[in-house]
Amino acid sequence: MTEPAPEPKNPRHWGKLERPGIRRKLIHELARAEKTQQQLADEYGVVKSSITEFKQRHTDRITEVAQALEDEFAGLWIAQKVDRLDQLQDLYEGDDDPDRVRLRKELLRAAAEELGQIPQRTTIVQAQPLEVRLVGVDTEQL
Known part of the structure; x- marks a missing residue:
């Protein structure tokens, strides 16, 4: 061989x-x-x-x-969460170039977003007070 x-x-x-x-x-x-x-x-x-x-x-x-x-x-390692985490660990342990680290992190995050593996963030809006009026009912007598 x-x-x-x-x-x-x-x-x-x-x-x-x-x-x-x-x-x-x-x-x-x-x-x-x-x-x-x-x-x-x-x-x-x-x-x-x-x-x-x-x-x-x-x-x-x-x-x-x-x-x-x-x-x-x-066959797409980037589609697997564990493989992306492995890449992030490698970045943490070895790469000193901040621009390259930032770019690689952005690419890994973009892949996770594309796959729907990052939970959606929701914004809570402060609601106005609700006022209810009952027409024909005297609420003072209830």
């Missing part, structure tokens, strides 16, 4: 298959296993070895999605 080639440190070097929308779609297609790798390569405009390498890089995620095909958010 040969060792896999080392992955580039920067995912941008992996090409168009790693673009967010494409990556998610290809992971789901590989999980469903309805097409051959050659068919996928033709569809995505890459060579078959690119699909094979992609599959090797994302084996865990593909397996996760395959186990939960009914879940449209399977």
